[in-house]
Amino acid sequence: MERSVIQLSHCQKFIFCFSLPDECPSCGEELEGRRLQEAPVSLPSPFTNGHNRSCSLLVTPAQDNLHRDFDGTSDLHTGISNSKGVVYNYTQGGVHRDQSGWEHCVSVPLVRPDMYPLLAQWDQYLDHFSDGPMWDPAWHRFHEDDHNCFSFCLGFVNSVLAVEGRSSVTRETFTHTYILPKMKRVSKFTTLYQHIQKHQYYVVDRKKDRQEDRQEDVPTCVGQSSDNSFQYL
Ligand SMILES: [Zn+2]
Structure with missing residues (x-):
């Protein structure tokens, strides 16, 4: 596109x-x-370069999707960017810190630009969370359904909410409120484009x-x- x-x-x-x-x-x-x-x-366009989006949730077609396109049927891969646009994403091999590969994705900003204390700590939180045993293949196995890239992202969001003294969010709420509306726009745009x-x-x-x-x-x-x-x- x-x-x-x-x-x-x-x-x-x-x-x-x-x-x-x-x-x-x-x-x-x-x-x-x-x-x-x-x-x-x-x-x-609903697509952005994820490496230019700091402190966001990013959604991209999964690696095994040859054309790397959002066609409505492809599996999606999710990750979280740090303040420098490095994308942390969990796969079978553990947490990857990608400097490229997320150039064509959908982004969901997670932090208001005026939340300075949180922004200042973001990278540290993300590093600390990624180093946890939950995401270490030696300790915990990746599972396609319930311990996957999205579990990592949601787990991170909830860990930050906890630090901020706020209650956690469920997978369903997060998906329906923040991701599906964006994906609906992607689907409309893709249909129009095609x-x-x-x-x-x-x-x-x-x-x-x-x-x-x-x-x-x-x-x-x-x-x-x-x-x-x-x-x-
Ligand atoms: Zn006319």
Whole structure:
């Protein structure tokens, strides 16, 4: 997904494409040299370079997924970044500290930028937690279902919550509140992207699109807006 998606509007439609067409794919009117009522905008991609995201939960397709793409069916791998963008992630071999490989992922910020004491301690917490026997293959075996990369991330979040004197969060709550809304956006974006790849355009009624967006505001309100509304700790 290297190309950016452009959104323009014409004849009461929204048109999504990779490059501006010469004529409107819906009504056929020539667009070249004409002023559109609203300037075309480029649609923000839900993907980010995880190494530029400090103190975040990161989600990426699992290593065995050859194309490294979010296709809705691939297994996902999760990790936590430190303040320098090094991604700590747990696998069968223990905790890896990746300096690369998380360039195309979804990020969930975990700390508000003004929480200085926590930010200052973050790397130390993460190192300490990663060195624990729970994640040492000599002490504890990796298990695909209940002792995996996500257990590591959730365990870390809960250990920080405990230090902060706050109650822990369950796997279900964490997934439903913070990860699924983001993944839903990824899935919508991927579908749109693939449609444009195949058909060059995606055209939708302006009214219909707005209604759909409104309906979706309810379940996805946490993740829809900017990343900054997404803090957890
Ligand atoms: Zn048109």
